[in-house]
Every structure is written in C-alpha cells, then in structure tokens.
Amino acid sequence: MTTLSLDHVSRWFGNVVAVNDITMTIGPGVTGLLGPNGAGKSTLINMMGGFLAPSTGTVTLDGQPVWRNEEIYKHIGIVPEREAMYDFLTGREFVVANAELHGLDARAAQRALATVEMEYAQDRKIATYSKGMRQRVKMASALVHDPSLLLLDEPFNGMDPRQRMQLMELLRRMGDEGRTVLFSSHILEEVEQLAWHIEVIVAGRHAASGDFRRIRRLMTDRPHRYLVRSSDDRALAAALIADPSTSGIEVDHAEGALRVQAVDFARFTALLPRVAKAHGIRLLTVSPSDESLESVFSYLVAA
Amino acid sequence: MYDPTVARLTYRALLGRRRALILGALPLLLVVIAVAVRGLTGADDQTAVNVLGGFALATMVPIIGVIAGTGAIGPEIDDGSVVYLLSKPVKRPTIIFTKLIVAIGVTMAFSAVPTLIAGLILNGNGQQIAVAYTVAALVASIAYAALFLLLGTVSRHAVVFGLVYALVWEALFGSLVAGARTLSVQQWSLAVAHKVAGGDLVTSDVGLTTATVLLVAVTVLATWYAGQRLRSLTLAGEE
Numbered sequence: 001m002t003t004l005s006l007d008h009v010s011r012w013f014g015n016v017v018a019v020n021d022i023t024m025t026i027g028p029g030v031t032g033l034l035g036p037n038g039a040g041k042s043t044l045i046n047m048m049g050g051f052l053a054p055s056t057g058t059v060t061l062d063g064q065p066v067w068r069n070e071e072i073y074k075h076i077g078i079v080p081e082r083e084a085m086y087d088f089l090t091g092r093e094f095v096v097a098n099a100e101l102h103g104l105d106a107r108a109a110q111r112a113l114a115t116v117e118m119e120y121a122q123d124r125k126i127a128t129y130s131k132g133m134r135q136r137v138k139m140a141s142a143l144v145h146d147p148s149l150l151l152l153d154e155p156f157n158g159m160d161p162r163q164r165m166q167l168m169e170l171l172r173r174m175g176d177e178g179r180t181v182l183f184s185s186h187i188l189e190e191v192e193q194l195a196w197h198i199e200v201i202v203a204g205r206h207a208a209s210g211d212f213r214r215i216r217r218l219m220t221d222r223p224h225r226y227l228v229r230s231s232d233d234r235a236l237a238a239a240l241i242a243d244p245s246t247s248g249i250e251v252d253h254a255e256g257a258l259r260v261q262a263v264d265f266a267r268f269t270a271l272l273p274r275v276a277k278a279h280g281i282r283l284l285t286v287s288p289s290d291e292s293l294e295s296v297f298s299y300l301v302a303a
Numbered sequence: 304m305y306d307p308t309v310a311r312l313t314y315r316a317l318l319g320r321r322r323a324l325i326l327g328a329l330p331l332l333l334v335v336i337a338v339a340v341r342g343l344t345g346a347d348d349q350t351a352v353n354v355l356g357g358f359a360l361a362t363m364v365p366i367i368g369v370i371a372g373t374g375a376i377g378p379e380i381d382d383g384s385v386v387y388l389l390s391k392p393v394k395r396p397t398i399i400f401t402k403l404i405v406a407i408g409v410t411m412a413f414s415a416v417p418t419l420i421a422g423l424i425l426n427g428n429g430q431q432i433a434v435a436y437t438v439a440a441l442v443a444s445i446a447y448a449a450l451f452l453l454l455g456t457v458s459r460h461a462v463v464f465g466l467v468y469a470l471v472w473e474a475l476f477g478s479l480v481a482g483a484r485t486l487s488v489q490q491w492s493l494a495v496a497h498k499v500a501g502g503d504l505v506t507s508d509v510g511l512t513t514a515t516v517l518l519v520a521v522t523v524l525a526t527w528y529a530g531q532r533l534r535s536l537t538l539a540g541e542e
C-alpha cells in the first residue's frame with residue numbers, strides 16, 4: 001500500500017505561481033492529473049518525484065519526505081516529460097544502466113524491456129528511435145526495480161494510437177496489481193479512458209477531484225461565456241435568448257460583439273449555428289470570452 | 304564512493320565522437336608545434352620550457368580541463384537526462400566523486416601524455432624538463448577537473464566561464480596582477496614542477512607548501528560543494 005501525500009504544497013518561480021496550495025492524496029490504482037498547458041502538472045510531478053523543492057508545504061511517500069531523500073527511489077519509478085536520454089546508448093544499454101544504478105543486473109533490464117515490448121529494437125541506438133519507442137524505453141527504465149509508485153509526465157505524447165493502447169493496457173495492469181500510478185495529460189478523453197480517479201489542475205490550483213463521471217458533469221454543467229460576432233448581433237441576441245440554454249446576453253458596444261452566457265453547454269453549441277442559419281445571420285467569431293475555469297473546462301471537453 | 308555505471312555513462316558521453324575530436328585537437332597541435340620547433344631550432348632547454356610552459360601548461364591543460372570537467376556533468380543537467388541518475392538510490396556525492404575520477408582521467412590522458420611526448424621531442428627530457436611539466440600537467444588535471452566539474456554543476460554557462468577563467472585569469476590577469484598569480488592552478492602545478500626539475504629553468508611564484516595546500520584544498524572543497532549542489536539540484540519545466 002503506497003500513498004503519496006501532498007500537504008498545502010505551493011511552488012513559485014519568481015513571481016509566477018506554478019502550483020498554488022495543493023493538498024491531495026494519491027493512493028493505489030491509476031490516477032490522472034488533468035490540466036491544460038501551463039497548469040502546473042510538470043511542476044507538481046517534479047515535486048512528487050523529489051526533483052523540485054516545494055516553496056511551502058510537504059510531499060511525503062508513506063510518511064517519508066521525498067525531497068533530498070535518495071533512498072525513496074527504491075520505491076519510485078519516473079517517466080519524465082523531457083525527451084533527452086543517453087542517445088548514444090542502445091536501448092538495452094540504457095535500461096541495463098538504469099538497472100545497475102538500482103543494484104540490479106541485466107536480467108531485470110531484460111524483463112522490463114520485454115514488458116514494454118521493445119526487445120526487437122533493443123540493440124539500436126536510442127538516437128534512432130521514434131518518439132513512441134523512446135517513451136517505451138523510458139517506461140522500461142522506470143520499471144526495472146518493480147516500483148510501487150509510478151509517476152509519468154505526459155506519457156502518451158507523440159504516441160500513435162496502437163502504442164497508446166498498449167501503454168494504457170500496461171498502466172491499467174500496474175494499477176490492478178495494486179501499484180500507485182499517476183500520469184498527467186491535457187486531454188480529457190485520455191484520462192477518462194484510463195484513470196480510476198482524476199485530479200484536475202487549472203492555473204496552479206486544485207480545481208476538481210473525482211471519478212470521470214463527476215469531472216465530466218462538473219465541466220459541462222458550469223455556465224460558459226462566449227464572445228460572438230455576427231452579421232446581425234441584435235437579431236441573433238433576440239433569437240438566442242428565447243432558448244433556455246442561454247441564461248444571459250449583453251451587447252458589448254466597445255467590442256462590437258455579443259457576450260453570451262450559456263448554462264447548457266452541449267445544447268448551446270448545437271443551437272447557435274442552427275439559429276444563425278434559420279435567421280440568415282452569418283457568424284463571424286465565436287470564442288470563449290475569458291480564461292476562467294469554465295472556459296478552460298470547455299476547452300478540455302472540446303479537445 | 305565510486306559507481307562503475309556512472310563512470311561508464313560519463314566516459315561514453317565525454318568520449319563521444321564530437322567531443323573526442325575537440326579533446327584531441329589541442330594535443331595534436333602541441334605535438335605538431337614540438338616537431339616544428341625541434342626541426343627549426345634543434346634541441347634547446349629554454350625553448351622546451353617556453354613551449355611546455357607557455358602553451359601546454361598555460362593553455363592546453365586548462366582548456367582540456369574545462370572540456371572534460373564541465374562535460375562530465377553539464378550537458379546532462381542542461382538537457383535533463385541527469386534525471387535518470389538522480390532518480391536512483393545512489394548518493395549524490397558518489398555521483399560527483401565518480402564523475403570527478405572520470406574527468407581527471409580524461410584530462411590527464413589528453414594533457415599529460417601529449418605534454419610528455421612533446422617534451423621528449425623538444426629536448427629529449429634534458430634537465431628533466433619533459434617529466435617536470437608532465438607532473439605539473441598531472442597535478443593541474445586534478446584541480447582543474449574538480450573546479451570545472453563544480454562549475455558544470457552550478458552553471459548553465461560553465462564552458463564560457465571556464466574558458467574565461469582558463470584564458471583570462473590564468474594567462475592575462477596572472478601576468479598583470481601579482482596577487483592573481485598566487486591564486487592560479489598553473490602556478491601551483493609549476494611549484495611541483497620546479498621541485499621535480501630542480502635548477503631555475505622551471506619556476507613558480509608560489510612555494511611548494513603553499514601550492515600543495517591550495518591544490519588539495521581547492522580539489523576537496525570544490526568536490527564537496529558540487530556534491531551538495533547536486534543534492535539540491537532542481538529539475539523544472541522547459542524554461
């Protein structure tokens with residue numbers, strides 16, 4: 001039983017607050033860390049992996065501090081976001097080196113390479129690998145010592161659908177075995193398919209937490225604000241307000257546009273083009289009008 | 304204290320094709336100069352001292368030290384691949400100590416060996432000059448490797464700072480300001496060379512005792528501090 005605990009963790013870089021007072025507990029099973037680009041996912045994972053000190057707060061693994069505690073890596077496997085590896089080595093040499101650094105031998109490396117199905121290319125230089133192959137060798141290097149906690153930063157980036165399926169299968173298996181698996185992603189579908197539990201990070205804050213049904217409901221139920229420009233704003237406003245999916249409309253004279261607040265996201269996005277067409281109105285711009293949680297969520301849902 | 308896997312990774316990175324070419328260029332140049340000078344002027348003790356002191360010890364050794372010392376860790380930190388070392392239950396000072404040994408080995412191989420060869424070509428080790436400068440190069444390799452390994456650990460611009468130190472401080476500043484010469488790896492190693500050669504062809508601005516103390520202190524402190532810095536090295540985003 002491995003539990004990673006974050007207690008009021010913040011991290012800032014100069015005056016940029018990358019992670020803002022996050023408290024969460026990650027237990028066995030697969031957890032997805034979901035958030036748009038720049039949300040603070042990598043910063044959070046770096047702190048979970050002991051590569052970055054929190055500005056305030058603590059990160060512990062079963063009560064042990066993670067920062068400045070190299071013994072903790074007996075229990076943690078890490079798949080970093082960055083591409084750089086020892087490109088001048090072959091895949092096998094790389095994984096063997098990782099095993100040796102854990103005090104293990106080549107057999108452990110061979111097992112890990114088999115787990116990620118990279119044996120066929122293990123004697124090629126890493127420099128010649130595709131992105132998906134690199135990702136799998138990184139995965140093998142994280143698995144050599146059979147860790148109970150696995151941290152993966154954007155592991156599906158650059159993978160083709162088949163490789164993605166295989167990795168998902170592998171992570172699911174790890175979760176079923178009772179390991180604690182945490183991966184980050186900015187794509188809701190990806191997280192929904194795999195994670196038993198989702199933690200949403202937006203602009204450094206812990207925005208939501210729960211299983212995918214709950215997250216999806218939270219995202220779609222919130223009111224959404226749009227900025228709409230069209231060939232006839234007044235006629236469009238009159239037509240939209242008649243529908244219950246629209247809860248408010250303002251004419252913004254300075255912008256020369258409408259500000260529309262929609263309560264039913266799915267219905268509104270279907271309604272808007274239909275209404276415009278029926279009234280012979282051309283839509284010029286439709287964009288989420290602010291970078292608030294809501295618009296970010298709608299972005300996530302649409303992605 | 305010494306981890307063979309870390310050593311192997313460091314050797315492979317340092318002696319990769321491009322870096323090996325750079326490391327090999329200066330020693331080759333030294334040998335070419337030695338052959339040319341010997342051919343033009345014949346064997347002469349003072350000329351041997353000028354070439355070995357002026358080029359080998361003052362320029363080549365520190366530059367090789369910069370390349371090997373910073374190269375043993377800097378690129379890994381820059382591109383983030385050091386994460387594969389740091390995510391292991393290996394003591395940080397062990398990583399640094401191992402990299403230091405490798406950096407020293409590489410610096411010695413690419414600086415002391417060619418210095419000996421050039422010395423033999425120049426005057427056939429007359430007055431012990433070739434051996435004296437070889438010993439100086441060996442001693443300097445240790446201190447340079449430690450200093451520049453530390454620099455590679457703390458700065459992203461280690462190579463630039465290293466070259467500035469090696470060329471501006473050791474060569475230029477040292478000849479203008481007397482105090483700077485006391486704080487110079489080159490002068491410390493010359494003190495050792497003076498002891499080996501005897502006589503007054505090979506001279507140093509510092510005494511042997513001072514030189515030895517400073518060499519040991521700089522090497523130990525730089526290595527210790529690099530280990531501390533690696534313990535709190537942070538890996539952040541792409542910025």
Ligand SMILES: Nc1ncnc2c1ncn2[C@@H]1O[C@H](COP(=O)(O)OP(=O)(O)OP(=O)(O)O)[C@@H](O)[C@H]1O
Nearest residue numbers: 013016018036037038039040041042043539540542
């Ligand atoms: N070393 C750093 N120096 C300054 N700012 C940083 C640093 N690392 C991250 N940041 C900032 O912190 C915020 C969070 O970055 P982070 O990389 O954690 O986001 P992310 O969710 O991983 O994004 P992505 O999906 O693009 O990987 C961003 O605003 C980023 O610019």
Ligand SMILES: [Mg+2]
Nearest residue numbers: 041042043081
């Ligand atoms: Mg990231």
